[in-house]
Amino acid sequence: MAARLKSLPNLLILDKKLQWVGKLASAQGYAAVLVNGDEIKELVREPAPDAATVHELVGRFNTSVRVIKALITGGHFTTVTVRNAINRCPMRAIPSADLAAFMQDFVPLFELSEQLHVHPRVLKARLAEQGVQPALDPKKHYATFYRRADIQQLDLPARSPAPQE
Incomplete structure (x- = not known):
């Protein structure tokens, strides 16, 4: 499950679904990728049940x-x-x-x-x-x-x- 959760932001980045993606200058690779957590929450949450x-x-x-x-x-x-x-x-x-x-x-x-x-x-x-x-x-x-x-x-x-x- 941890691997799937780590790859979710990656999929959102590759599919160009995120409005903002940044890069941390002091890190390299996957650790350098910055995303807006609130934006990811909005994309992955399901609608509230009625x-x-x-x-x-x-x-x-x-x-x-x-x-x-x-x-x-x-x-x-x-x-x-x-x-x-x-x-x-x-x-x-x-x-x-x-x-x-x-x-x-x-x-x-x-x-x-x-x-x-x-x-x-x-x-x-x-x-x-x-x-x-x-x-x-x-x-x-x-x-x-x-x-x-x-x-x-x-x-x-x-x-x-x-x-x-």
Whole structure:
């Protein structure tokens, strides 16, 4: 593999695919060849897959790996194997279409509470008062998700303080 990696810049030079190639005056042979590493990265990287990894979703949902894995296990996300754009290793990812469909139907309690500037416990209690229960079992999914259709027509608070314990 090392020989193949060493020959890649050489192939790019011979095929005239690099815009800039320099020569180091203090060296000879292959060691004297200078190339722009960023230019090589752009030429050899594959396009990013139209999918998100579990760890990317942890950041998007502001949640844990356990929640995302529970959503996968519960059949809410399908996974596909895609090649990593940088190292080309296979990785498990959730297609963007699945993520968009899920987000169109469901909203995490935490996201909803941030949008409404309401403490999650207060919001959960108000939703329960109005007859809205979580769409997914929080004990199985380790987080609370509601159907967007269930909460769209409700009279939800604009702002409330954190609950007193």
